[in-house]
Amino acid sequence: MIERGQFQEIIRYILNGLVATAAHYGAFLLNLSLLPAHSAGLANFLAAFIGISISFLGSRYFVFRNWQAPIVGQFLRFGALYASIAILSGLTLFVWSDLLQLDKRVGFLIGVFLQVAFSYFGGKKLVFA
Structure with a gap:
């Protein structure tokens, strides 16, 4: 059974992810309207x-x-964690969809699951421990 404190931490993690995703999407939409070339790739990157x-x-x-x-040490570990997760997610989708020729949507969902799990446990044990 999950302890009350850990359950609350997981709820805070989910809320934080939703806020960060909303901020990312809002900035993406703003960038799309402001960038001269209306590049979705550049808008998303920024x-x-x-x-x-x-x-x-x-x-x-x-x-x-x-x-x-x-904060600097945490920020550097956080960046390394997220870079590692991005590589893992990309490799997962590549193997699942490109090499094994399986459904891209399922591969994407597997990648998202891995991102969420590694982000939570990596943040808890490696970045903010």
Whole structure:
């Protein structure tokens, strides 16, 4: 059974993810309207920095509540974790969809599940411990 404190932490993690996703999407839409070329790729790339920053700050101050540790070290570990997760997710989709020729939608969902799990446990054990 999950302890009450851990359950509350998971709820905070989900809320933080929703806020970060909403900020990312809002910045994406804003960038689409402001960029001269209306490039979706560039708009998303720039918006990702907003979403990731919101996610980092929310994880530090709201989810894991570890603001006493030096922020630079946490930020660098957070960035390395997210880069690793992005590579893992990309490789998962590549193997599932491109090599094995299985349904891309299912592969995408597997990638999202891995991202969520590794982000939570990596944040808890490696970044904000």
